[in-house]
Amino acid sequence: MKEDAESFLPLPPALFHILVAVADRERHGYAIMQDVASRTDGKLKLSPGTLYGTIKRMLDEGMIEELDERPDPEHDDTRRRYYRITAFGREVAMAESARLAKLLGQARAMGLAPRKS
């Protein structure tokens, strides 16, 4: 049922950011929002509607999976749904990273990006 990872490229920025946010650990919605905001120095603020709309589609496509609801001790200990990246999600994220890396390389060759340090 899963389609080729390439067919999702280019990824919408929100989707890519969410993949990155849930790559190292499982997170709930609010944690994803905060993670994305801190990674982008507050420049990208996912709105709740966009967040859950995207999560829904990512679940449908099998890029992330939902874990059982459980309390979050860091926040107020209410029960929340946690999400985690799947193997396919990883594949998609890698493909997107490769695409961006290639683009970055080309930009660099044209003097549009700083040289690798």
Add this chain to the structure above:
Amino acid sequence: MNWQERCYRVLLLFYPAQFRCEYGAELSQLFRDRIGERSSFLLWLETIADVALSASREHGLMLIHDLRYAARTMRKSPAFTLAAMLTLALGVGATTAIFSVVNAVMVRPLPFAAPDRLVRIAEKNDKLTFSTFSASVLNFLNWREQAQSFDGMAFFAGGVFNLTGRGDPEQYVGATVTPSLLPVLGLRPVAGRGFAEGEDLPQATPVAMLGEDLWRRRFGGDPKLVGSVLHFNGIAYTIVGIAPASLNVLTGADLCTPYTIDLKNEKRLNHVITAVGRLKPGVSLAQAQSEMDTVFTRVARQYPEIQDWGIKLQTFPEWFVSPPLWTALWVLLAAVGFVLLIACANVANLLLSRAAARQKEIAVRTAMGASRGRLARQLLTESAALAVLGGGAGAVAALFSVRLINAALPPNLLPVQPIPVDATLMWFAAAVTLATGVVFGLAPAWQVARTDLNTVLKQGGRSSGGAARPALRRALVGGEIALTTLLLVGAGLLIQSLGRLERTKVGFRPEKLLCFQVALPQTRYPAATVWGFYENFLASLETLPGVKSAATSSGIPFGAGSSTRTPVTAPGASKLPPGTGVPVDWRVVSPSFFRAMEIPLLRGRTFTAADNASVPLTTVVSEETARRVWGSDDPLGRTLRFGNGREFTVVGVVGGVRLGSLDQAPLPGIYISAAALPFGAVDVVVRTEGKPESALAGVRVRLRALDSELPISNVKTMEEWIDLSAAQPKLNAALLGIFSGVALLIAAIGVYGVLSYAVTQRTREIGLRMAIGAQRGDVVRWILRDGMAVAAVGVAAGLGAAVALSRVLRTLLFEIDARDPATFAGVAALLLLVALAACLAPALRASRMDPVAALRQE
């Protein structure tokens, strides 16, 4: 939960239900998390924008998903899709096309300023049963002087204008109008000016306005025409302006000149004008009517000759749309409405059987967590997509139909032409499409919403799950059949009525008669010379090869000539109550008229050249006149008196003739000799041996030889005139015939579909019965009984409705009862036969079933 969270819960309602169920709690949680983060104002601003954006995105994505799904389903069953689409296109297209006519005639305001304040001021005479009649100029002048209810009054009268000096002479229908006519109607000239007060006085310089239509058609819309001079009837008219096309809606004229009011020559009983008025703001029709009654009584006290008359105010719509036309349009609209309903029922049925076939799929999806609401929404989307496709095709079909209707309608059938194709029409088509989509989509969606999951899954999707479903489908088919019965009865009655109309005896022989009009301008032909001219012309025509006879009349039956009607009294002994008269249609005819028309002479003689102005006036009367006035007494030698005092001695009695329409029995008629009473504008009839049209070239040559400046107009054969008079019943019969044929086809498909499906559903049961000994004949009988029961109930309901609605149709029928038993029986038989044919295929299929295979089938 604080108030902010509560408000947010309400906002969540904008999301699709499924999304809300899934993520509502999470979203609320998130909202709670963020309450402390920033000021409430900013949070709410962001939240509202977020909900608006993401909710519409979720809805949109769901729609796209459902549409894709619908497209896949449609592709999987192209026959079903095509059938449903065509059915809908037919329904929507026909409804929109008929609505366009109804809209143009009855809904769209007439093209005048504030048309709801305009009224026709007609005279009436209850004793003569004239409910509305033309007015007289002298009466009009009194009204205008005395009435307070009106902002303005105006009138117009007819006229014929021969244009010369611009190539071949041409004849136009004109109107003579008061200068006040345009202002009263709230119209402005397209170019130039209207008539000024004073231009209607006898000594004024002749001025004219051309109609916009004639101006564009004949003169290419040349602006320099205003101010130039055109010769009509030998008089030089200065063209002062171009009258807007809307004026033509009222007068039917191509050009107009001021009506010259010559008080010396006007007679109070000379009813020749059509008067209109504009009510003052705030004055109701009833108030104006009551004032006019008072005014009329006051005037009648002064002029006792008008005491039997009165005034009838008529609103413009009432005046423009005759009751039969009104009824016909509503009947047609109802008929297409029925076709649309039948189409909807059928598509609903098709969808129901498909929904039933998909029951297992749906049950499985429900079991996997899809909510019923979500599934219903998806089915509705499918229906809506189907409706949009069908409706779109229907709207396109309607556009073409309106063009076709405009091209096919005879010019005088509707008060407005052409029928506009406009946004209203497209809105209507869209609304109808939407309504149909919901109507036929709701049934399957509702079924899904109440499907019992367990039953379906247990039964392996095999059976229909309870009795409710077949009952609904049967009710739909029964309803279709009932409506079809109703339509067929209507169509059957109208078609028979038309047949009888066409077989009506008109009182003369209409075949091989060429008709045209000639009008002698008064300026070049003083009254004394008129008959001499026509006598020569007719004599010349009768020497043409292939012409048997030729005659003139001031107005031939069914033609466009003068329609003159007046009350006559009978001095001396008569059957009439003293002091009362009989309304008669009077025509001025040449002596050859009765011979040319082949109207039978019953008593006495027809006219000769000796019945001229130098001897006392004579008349030939119709048998109806003789009977009404003198009963069985011999009418010859007796006297008839016109309202203006002229007396005529009866010299002959001829057969009655239908004058204006086939469905009206001949009214009393009388004929006056053209040699005695000159009539300048006449209808000429030429009785030919071969085709009437073949005589036309010769006619033109002979006329030109006498006067090269005289045009002829309205060239038609008598049969064409009669056809035109029956245009309305023909159109009714044709359209209703088509609609009921379509309905019959759709209903037959419906019966077939339901039974086929029922057979498939009952495969196991039938197999079981056959296995325990039922014969093939039994199976056929079961299925037929099943189908025919529905058909019989539908037919009975339809016949009942037809009886109930017979009052509506009665006014459109001619010589046939709206409850004609033969028609009812015929329609019932036809429908039952069609239903039987539709049942037969599924029944036979069931009977050929292999019981073993049937039992094994899951």
